[in-house]
Amino acid sequence: QLQLQESGPGLVKPSETLPLTCAVSGGSIRSSPYYWGWIRQPPGKGLEWIAFNDYTGRTFYNPSLKSRVTISADTSKNHFSLNLSSMTAADAAIYYCARRTINWRFDYWGQGMVVSVSS
Amino acid sequence: SIVLTQPPSVSVAPGQTATITCGGGNIENYNVHWYQQRPGQAPVLVVYDDSDRPSGIPERFSGSNSGNTATLTITRVEAGDEADFYCQIWDSSGDVVIFGGGTKLTVL
Numbered sequence: 001q002l003q004l005q006e007s008g009p010g011l012v013k014p015s016e017t018l019p020l021t022c023a024v025s026g027g028s029i030r031s032s033p034y035y036w037g038w039i040r041q042p043p044g045k046g047l048e049w050i051a052f053n054d055y056t057g058r059t060f061y062n063p064s065l066k067s068r069v070t071i072s073a074d075t076s077k078n079h080f081s082l083n084l085s086s087m088t089a090a091d092a093a094i095y096y097c098a099r100r101t102i103n104w105r106f107d108y109w110g111q112g113m114v115v116s117v118s119s
Numbered sequence: 120s121i122v123l124t125q126p127p128s129v130s131v132a133p134g135q136t137a138t139i140t141c142g143g144g145n146i147e148n149y150n151v152h153w154y155q156q157r158p159g160q161a162p163v164l165v166v167y168d169d170s171d172r173p174s175g176i177p178e179r180f181s182g183s184n185s186g187n188t189a190t191l192t193i194t195r196v197e198a199g200d201e202a203d204f205y206c207q208i209w210d211s212s213g214d215v216v217i218f219g220g221g222t223k224l225t226v227l
Contacts, residue, residue: 046205046218046219046220046221047154047162047205047207047218047221048218049215049216049218060214060215060216062215062216063213063215096161096162103150103152103167103168103209104150104152104207104208104209104216105150105152105164105167105168105207106152106154106162106164106207107164107167107173109161109162109163110161111160111161112161
């Protein structure tokens, strides 16, 4: 059974960069036709996608976040990462990692990582 | 890009049928996916490609998509179905994922 697990700091300071990692077990991130990426959910609000890429580096970004987002995959460790720069209070959210499969459906999700932004 | 509109809330009595809509211009031209998110949990895919169900999802969950409205239908609603539901598409014209705003299903 595929499992995804987010890790990273639960608290970041304004203007700093949020680094998150998603460890994948029970399957390889090199598998096709999968993409791996991030979706977030501000407190009490809906879902917002951030970015997804495959292990070759082909990446799709939410245009509203693209300038601040870096995502990458480490096939040797079977995990992928997100860096979101210039954090503000508006970036406080639960951050989920997820797998994208055919027709851009998200069939596996991590349990979510709560991230707060405060000095 | 297309905007997906969901009713903020739907209420239904146990045993009855819940219908959650997702409106958008010519949404029938897109593959619509639905997620259930129980309180404090990650979303779970319950319907994909308009009307298909992942393994493990009860047959009580079904979907349809026609014209400008996609619909998630839950028959014989149970207390455990209470959750937020989100529709989602991929808009290839802009290479963007679009989520609906979500619908809170309350079981009375």
